[in-house]
Amino acid sequence: QMQEMGGQGETSRALRTQDDTPPVSPLCIRIQVHAEGITEALLFHVDLLASAIRQAVMIKDHKSFLKVHPNTFRGQAAIEWLRGHAARALFGSEAEKEKNQQLSRSVALLLGQKLLAVGVFRQVTGSLTKPLEDPNALFRFHEDEKEGPLLNCRSIWFQNAREPLLVVSELLYTMLSLRLKYPDRDIRELEELNDFTAAAAELQLVNINDLSRIQLLAFFLNAYNLMALHAHVLRGSTDGTDFKALRIPFTRDNQYMIAAYNYSLAEIEERLFCRVLRAKYAKKSDKSRAPEPRVHFALSLGCMSSPRIRVYHPGSLDEDLQRAAVEYLANNAPRNGITDSTTPEGTRVTEVVLPKIFKWYKEDFGFSRQEVLAYYASFVPRHHREEVKRVAVGNSFLIRYDHYDWSLNL
Numbered sequence: 442q443m444q445e446m447g448g449q450g451e452t453s454r455a456l457r458t459q460d461d462t463p464p465v466s467p468l469c470i471r472i473q474v475h476a477e478g479i480t481e482a483l484l485f486h487v488d489l490l491a492s493a494i495r496q497a498v499m500i501k502d503h504k505s506f507l508k509v510h511p512n513t514f515r516g517q518a519a520i521e522w523l524r525g526h527a528a529r530a531l532f533g534s535e536a537e538k539e540k541n542q543q544l545s546r547s548v549a550l551l552l553g554q555k556l557l558a559v560g561v562f563r564q565v566t567g568s569l570t571k572p573l574e575d576p577n578a579l580f581r582f583h584e585d586e587k588e589g590p591l592l593n594c595r596s597i598w599f600q601n602a603r604e605p606l607l608v609v610s611e612l613l614y615t616m617l618s619l620r621l622k623y624p625d626r627d628i629r630e631l632e633e634l635n636d637f638t639a640a641a642a643e644l645q646l647v648n649i650n651d652l653s654r655i656q657l658l659a660f661f662l663n664a665y666n667l668m669a670l671h672a673h674v675l676r677g678s679t680d681g682t683d684f685k686a687l688r689i690p691f692t693r694d695n696q697y698m699i700a701a702y703n704y705s706l707a708e709i710e711e712r713l714f715c716r717v718l719r720a721k722y723a724k725k726s727d728k729s730r731a732p733e734p735r736v737h738f739a740l741s742l743g744c745m746s747s748p749r750i751r752v753y754h755p756g757s758l759d760e761d762l763q764r765a766a767v768e769y770l771a772n773n774a775p776r777n778g779i780t781d782s783t784t785p786e787g788t789r790v791t792e793v794v795l796p797k798i799f800k801w802y803k804e805d806f807g808f809s810r811q812e813v814l815a816y817y818a819s820f821v822p823r824h825h826r827e828e829v830k831r832v833a834v835g836n837s838f839l840i841r842y843d844h845y846d847w848s849l850n851l
Contacts, residue, residue, distance in 0.1 A: 468486075468559065468598070468599045468600055469485060470484070470552060470555045472551060472552070474548060481531055483527070483548075485552060487561065488599045490523075490526075490552070491556065491562075494522055495582060497519070497522040498514040498519050499518065500512055500582070501514075503579050511585075512581055513565050513581045513585075514580055514581075514582075515578070515580075516553070516572060516573050516575065516579070517575075517578075520549050520553055520574075523549035523552050523553060524542070524545045524546045524549040527552065528541055531544070531545060550573055550574065553573045554573065557572075559645070560645060561582065561583060562581060562583060563580065563581060563583070563586070564578060564580055565580060566579045583597050590695060591697065592668060592672060592676075592696065593641035593645065593671075594698050595639065597642065598644075600643075600646075602644075602645070602646040602647045605648065605649050605700075606754075608643050608647055609644065609663045609667060610663055610754070613663050613670075613750075613752050614752060616670050616674070617670075619633060620674070620851060634675070641671065641697070644698065645698045647699065647700055649699070649700045658753075659754060659755045661713055662736065662739050663752060664697065664709060665709045665710070665713075665740050666739075667697075668696075669695075669706060670741075671695075672706075676695070684742065684849055688847075691706070692705065692706035692742075693705055714732070714736070715732060725808040731806075734802075734805045734806050734816065735766045736762070737805065738762070738765045738768075738770070738798075739751075739753065739761075743851050744845075744847050744848065745846035746773060746796075746846040746847070748768075749768065751765065766820045767820050771821075773796045773843070779828060779832060780792050789837070790837050791839070792838065792839050792841055793829070793838055793840050794840075794841050794842070795813075795814075795817060795840055795841075795843065797842045797843055798845075799813060799840075800842040810833075810838070811834070814833035815829075815830065815833045817829065
């Protein structure tokens with residue numbers, strides 16, 4: 442049963458095109474209500490609901506604790522309108538009866554939470570635990586926001602999202618194609634980039650809850666590389682600028698909304714490497730190990746010393762990660778990788794030069810110098826592998842780290 446403003450007939454007619462072409466499914470919220478032994482199922486069209494609330498509430502500059510919050514509205518005003526709308530849909534002429542008011546308010550709060558979750562509006566001030574029940578809480582509609590950290594939220598996705606791995610792979614292919622098509626051009630003003638940013642909004646509503654561990658790994662690898670490339674193209678510099686000083690704010694401040702949650706590049710890294718979780722276990726225990734160290738050879742920030750961006754698929758993920766590791770270490774093989782030298786004390790030692798990534802994330806590759814070197818050896822060419830293994834077996838070696846080239850290479 443679907444009851445919206447204008448009645449059920451008007452809504453269903455609006456969803457049909459004149460030539461009877463099946464429309465793309467709009468995003469809807471389905472709520473089941475149990476009252477007096479009867480179950481009612483209501484379907485609310487998100488786009489229509491958001492438009493109606495926007496007309497019902499007062500959007501203006503509100504002042505809170507000496508600070509002005511432009512283009513905001515009171516959450517209670519939205520809940521009150523939703524309560525009346527839900528009451529009419531559920532109870533018709535008996536909507537104003539006291540016993541029906543409480544149930545209608547519960548439905549209104551649930552609807553408000555769903556609209557908040559899909560990004561129709563966001564909280565600006567008020568209670569962090571129950572914002573929609575706070576009479577002083579302020580909210581702002583998505584279209585009234587100035588551009589923030591979210592790269593894929595210039596518009597809201599109001600349709601059902603497709604399978605997540607398909608969406609992210611398709612977007613990454615498209616972005617890579619754009620860079621190949623315009624290698625030496627700033628594409629920020631091109632309509633093709635605007636179309637891409639609008640298409641990236643589909644990630645807002647993908648369902649990643651049913652993905653397996655391997656599927657999630659492939660999904661977030663692609664999402665990370667996609668977001669990094671999108672951020673460089675949309676907000677950054679593509680002219681070879683030294684990126685080292687910008688790395689931390691770049692990974693923190695550029696975000697995608699994925700499955701109704703805001704992920705920064707740094708948060709995706711945390712999800713892939715589980716560093717906070719691993720820190721809870723004893724050091725050098727099996728549970729404190731990185732789940733998949735080869736991911737380091739797949740994540741790219743678009744620098745000269747970053748891994749090459751490729752699209753990862755769950756069915757071939759192990760082979761793809763192995764190929765990425767071998768390729769990265771071959772392309773970043775340090776000059777004079779293994780040499781003999783003498784310490785100031787006169788002791789003869791073997792000096793091994795590794796890519797800088799082994800210094801930054803050394804605990805992900807092993808708990809000792811021998812483990813790290815043995816891990817490195819597993820990806821180098823066979824003629825070099827035996828020499829590295831021989832050095833790792835002994836304890837008379839030093840590890841030095843090669844230069845990392847931070848200049849952009851998009």
